Amino acid sequence: MEFRDLKRQYQIHKEAIDRGIQEVIDSTHFISGGQVAQLEEKLAQYVGVKHCVACANGTDALQLALMAWEVTAGDAVFVPDFTFFSSGEVVPLVGAVPVFVDIDADTYNIDCESLEKAIEYVIHHTDLRPRVIVAVNLFGQPADFNKIREIAAKYDMLVLEDAAQGFGGMIGKEKACSFGDIATTSFFPAKPLGCYGDGGAIFTDDDAWTERLRSLHVHGKGGDKYDNVRIGMNSRLDTLQAAVLLEKMNFFEEEVEKCNQAAAKYTERLQSIVKTPVVLDGMRSSWAQYTICLKDAKEREKVMEQLKKDGIPSAVYYKKPMHLQKAFAEGLAEAVSCVRTEDICGRCVSLPMHPYLQDAEIEAVCESIERAVL
Numbered sequence: 001m002e003f004r005d006l007k008r009q010y011q012i013h014k015e016a017i018d019r020g021i022q023e024v025i026d027s028t029h030f031i032s033g034g035q036v037a038q039l040e041e042k043l044a045q046y047v048g049v050k051h052c053v054a055c056a057n058g059t060d061a062l063q064l065a066l067m068a069w070e071v072t073a074g075d076a077v078f079v080p081d082f083t084f085f086s087s088g089e090v091v092p093l094v095g096a097v098p099v100f101v102d103i104d105a106d107t108y109n110i111d112c113e114s115l116e117k118a119i120e121y122v123i124h125h126t127d128l129r130p131r132v133i134v135a136v137n138l139f140g141q142p143a144d145f146n147k148i149r150e151i152a153a154k155y156d157m158l159v160l161e162d163a164a165q166g167f168g169g170m171i172g173k174e175k176a177c178s179f180g181d182i183a184t185t186s187f188f189p190a191k192p193l194g195c196y197g198d199g200g201a202i203f204t205d206d207d208a209w210t211e212r213l214r215s216l217h218v219h220g221k222g223g224d225k226y227d228n229v230r231i232g233m234n235s236r237l238d239t240l241q242a243a244v245l246l247e248k249m250n251f252f253e254e255e256v257e258k259c260n261q262a263a264a265k266y267t268e269r270l271q272s273i274v275k276t277p278v279v280l281d282g283m284r285s286s287w288a289q290y291t292i293c294l295k296d297a298k299e300r301e302k303v304m305e306q307l308k309k310d311g312i313p314s315a316v317y318y319k320k321p322m323h324l325q326k327a328f329a330e331g332l333a334e335a336v337s338c339v340r341t342e343d344i345c346g347r348c349v350s351l352p353m354h355p356y357l358q359d360a361e362i363e364a365v366c367e368s369i370e371r372a373v374l
C-alpha cells in the first residue's frame, strides 16, 4: 500500500500527462513557456482571485509574500506552532521574528485566543511591531479565516494564508488561497495538487503586490531581467511542471471529492476507537493528510508497529513543535504556552490518504489499528 499513490494516478492519466510533457520538450521553452501563464490563469480562476504568480516551491512563495510586504527586522510574524518548518523558516530569512502560537485541539489550525494573547504579549513586552499572521490550512482544512481577519483588522496586520496543504479546501463556496491578503501553495508531489518536482504559487487580488511579486521572483527585474530594480530571487516554475499541473487540474476537483469519500469511510470506521479528524461545519478539507490521535505516545508506537507489520505505511506530522526546533532557539520561543501542540505532537499519526485508495485498503488500515488498540 502507498501512503500517497502517485503511481496509480499516473497510470490512469498517463496519456494526457505524457502529451503535455512532450509538447514542452518539443518546444524547448523550458523556462517561462506559454504553459506557465496558462496555468497561472487557470489557477487564479479556480481559486477565484485576480492574480496568480507561479514560483519554484511553496517555501519561496511564502518568502516572496513577506518580501513583497517588505516585512523586515523589527517585525513580528505569528505562526502556528504545529506546521511544516517552512511556515516559520521564511520569517528569519527576511530578518523578522517568528512568534509561535498554539493550535486548536480539534482542527489543528491556529487558535485565535492564543493568537490574540501572543499579539498582546508582543505589544506589551517587546519592541517588535506585529505585522503578519501566517495562517496554515493544516492537513487540508482551512483555518478560521473569519476570526483571523477580524484580529488582523483590529491590530492592523496582514494575513498570509499558507495553503501548501490546503489547495482545494473550501469555506462555504469560497476556495482556499482566496482567504489571505496573499495566499501561497506548494506543488510538491505529495501535496493535494502535486507536480513532478518542486513548484509553488502565490495568489492575491492586489495589483501593486502582484507587480512586486512578478519582479521579486525574477531577480528583482524592472523592464526586463537585465534591468534590476530591487534584490529578488530566482524562483520560477518550470514549464514542464506547468504542463503537468495543467493536465492535473482537469481532474483535480474529482480527486478532492474522492479524498473526501475516503476520509468519510475512515472516520465512520475509526471514530469510536481513536480521535478522528474534525472538519467544521461549512468547511471542505482537501485531505493532504488524514491524521488521528491516540491516547498517548505508547499507544501511537503500538499502532505504528502494527501498521508496519501489516505492510501499511504511516507517518508522524509533526513530531516536534516549532518553538522547540533548534533553528528557532534564538527567537521569541514562547510568548504564549503551546501545550496543546506539545501534547498532539506526542500522539498523532497520519494514515494513507489519496484519491485512489480502495475500500479494501481502507478496511485493512482500520483492522490493523483495531488490532493495536482494542
Ligand SMILES: *Cc1c(COP(=O)(O)O)cnc(C)c1O
Binding pocket: 057, 058, 059, 060, 083, 084, 086, 087, 136, 162, 164, 165, 185, 186, 187, 188, 198, 199, 200
Ligand atoms: C510543504 C509545505 C510548505 C513548503 O512547500 P515546498 O514546496 O516544499 O517548499 C510550506 N508550508 C506547509 C504547511 C507545507 O506543508
